[in-house]
Amino acid sequence: MQATLHDFIRVLRSAGVRISTAEVIDGHHAVGAVGLADRDLLREALGTTLAKTSEERDIFDGCFERFFRYHDIDPASSPEAEDPAGESADAADGETTESGGPRADATEAAPEHAESTLSRQLLQGEWAGIDAAIAAAGQREGINRIASFTQRGRFMRALSDAIGVREMDAEIARLEAGDAAEQATALALERGRQVLRERLRDHVERHIALFATPEEKRLRLERLPQLRLSNLEQRHYADMRRLVERMARKLASVHSRRLRETRRGQLDIRRTLRSGLAYDGVPFNPRWRQKRRDRPRVIALCDISGSVEATARFLLMFLYSMRDVMPGTRAFVFCSDTHEVTELFEQQALETAVATAIQRYGNQPSHYGTALTQFSDACLREIDSRTSVVVLGDARSNYGDPGVEQLRGIYNRARRVVWLNPEPRALWGYGDSEMPRMASACHEVRPCSTLRQLEQVVDSLLARGR
Template sequence: MQSSLLRFIEILRSHALPVSPAETLDAAAAMEVVGYSDRNTLRNALALTLAKSDREEHTFFYCFDQFFDQQAADFSTETEDATSEAGDAGGEASEAAAYDGPDAAGNGAGQAAAGGSASDAAELAAAADSSPSLQQLLDGELLPALLENERGTLSTAMRRAGQDAGLSKIRLFTQKGQYTRRILDSLGENLIRDAVIELERADSAAIDTLRRYRDVLREQVRDFVEQQYLMNAEGHNSAFMEDILSKTRLSNIDRRHRDRVQEQVRRMARRLASRHSARRRPVKRGQLNMGKTLRGGMAHDGILFKTHWRSRKRDKAQLLALCDVSGSVAAYASFLLMFLYSLQDVLPRTRSFAFSSHLGEISDLFRDEPLERAIELANWRYGGATDYGSSFRDFSQLALDDINRNTSVIILGDARNNRGNPELEIMQSIYQRSKQVIWLNPESRRAWGTGDSEMLRYQTACHYCAPCSNLQQLERVVDQLLKSLR
């Protein structure tokens, strides 16, 4: 059970559920206390030691059911095989006496199956006189277990062969055939192949029987590898897929992956929020507030038990986000807004603006509507052909006077202005008034300034410009933004 626990923890980690060495020791101690007889008690005890949130608890229960149900199935087949031998003699006599009526047909079918395996064994034993490979098979454990349908013996043998073959490392569906062949070779299926060749040369009537049991073995091994693939590879494949999506251009992500990417954005936002959350500390340095300290000591006959320090009042920072929602960059704007509004516990007061040919504030949409619905309405209201000059003129009327030295402005767009007036003077005014201006461009740096791109001119009025076309780059930029706003 200790080895099973370690395998189970590996699967939890592959499903993005962090388990530390200390938590592993706690889980082992919990297993020793509650025992293994009651499945629900074991499930709840491990959940208390390994799951630390509702999301992790959901992942834990899913992995527990997948892993321990299979372990229980293997254990039950071994138990059935062990008890069936002890009850064969008495069971056959009692069944013969009990089923004399209408159920006799079903009992006869069971006896026919038992007789079938017995006749197959006799047929193969007779053919073994002319086949040394077949005789070797009959003297071993594999073929007798197939003839007697000893599921526990076969399951144990497959598990051991799977461990020797490193089946727990299976990650891709294309590896299933490779591991199936390794396990079959470890079980001794090559002896069955040799015996089939010998029986073919001898033109033996037992060849069809041996082929049938060979096919049964192959099918059982394929099913075993399939179960292990589903259990071991799912978490790794999910992590692999997320890594690919984080490096894929947001405009190229297919609609069927949109939900997965949105969940990935939320997870990134939680990670950044945890990293940059405010840590409150009492002020123990600076200038002593003498008046407040003396007044506090009056209740103690002037003894200054508690000192008070002057704290500098800091003006609250604000963030203004301007997002181009025209057709070419709408996808990027959607994910940036999703990122920013998933960080409301960490970010300062945020005002959002959407633009294409004209600009408008959409902060109220995020207050009144769910996040996805607000982004959809913003795209619908302000989408269209791009005119940065007109949009900047609208912005100067709406919010230019609100910008001060505590304001950070983040602009997302490709700076392609369709040969219009770029209104560079307004951008320079934003630059002079604000704490920082950050421009995120979905295009690579090589495309800046080509065609109708005004990016090189706008770059002169920005504190920081960077290409931002995928989630990985977006997370890096937002991380730097949060550091600067501390």
């Protein structure tokens, strides 16, 4: 307990919370007084002891949630320590676990063909047990001593070896040489391995964000555009907002420039003859046709539930930072019901409007069928050949109606329908993901989980508006 608490205090200091030696001692006394059984009580006790201002309390709350996500102060009291599979045994009856990971379809892969523990967990979708194994391996490998993003590869390899990825690779090679059933199992394991790699990377990146040195944090600010938005801490939001504004200004400058007259292309006969009147009709100055740029009309529909929320936040910030070159942009958000939030962005500051929209309409399970039906009722008549519709969501319908027909109706009228999915492509089509069906009613689908990818999407919208 003492070592874990010292690690947590190191994280707080790195995040900018000033903590004296006396306050460290008070923190130990607070833990001894309230115990470890009640997590909320422990948070309040440590927060009252270590945070001295409202700003420091906000930082403390964010660090507490991230630090103790897989790190229990008392391992003996952890449910994962008693049952490594955690709640995954109950989740194995469905297509996805409670932790959101996919499982292989029993008709495609049979767990009895797998020999290693990791392979069986992947095939049965026991992601709670896998996450617990990753966390335990991280503690053994000393991941709390990570100091730089350059160590990410080293720790990912160490964690992979510790949980048995190398043995699983050998097992995949053996199954690929077997009969049809074994080959199906090998294929399922290979897909699961891609998802496992994403979870390993996320685990290491969270620890880099927590334990990196001040110099590393400066370098990390330079890498924010490539960082997964779902891994951002709240203290990075101000830096991200400034980065969004800088990117938006750059794009606006590029796409709002007037076209200079070119010296090649299609000859403009009328203007050439008119300019030749000063020379007795001799066309000394050829004129060329210029391509007219139409400013794009964009309607955004954003899922703001769960892990999609962070990406939706910055997409809306990006779009409304581009109002000079994309006037008339409209925004809708949904979990189950669809709500237009365009007026919020016209009446409030950008960051305040985003936070208000998420607070009012977020924190609910998503229902794509209902949301797309309501969106179609509200906007279908206004969508035409000049309109680009941007949909942001993970396309996980909770086994309900995904609303493919409604999306197809939008597709038939719009100039472009672009679907942005924060999940990796390896997860598309797993469990309750309807992404393959949604893709059939879109002009373009993209994985979109970083600020750099959002910038590319907005740049593409502006370029297509020419």
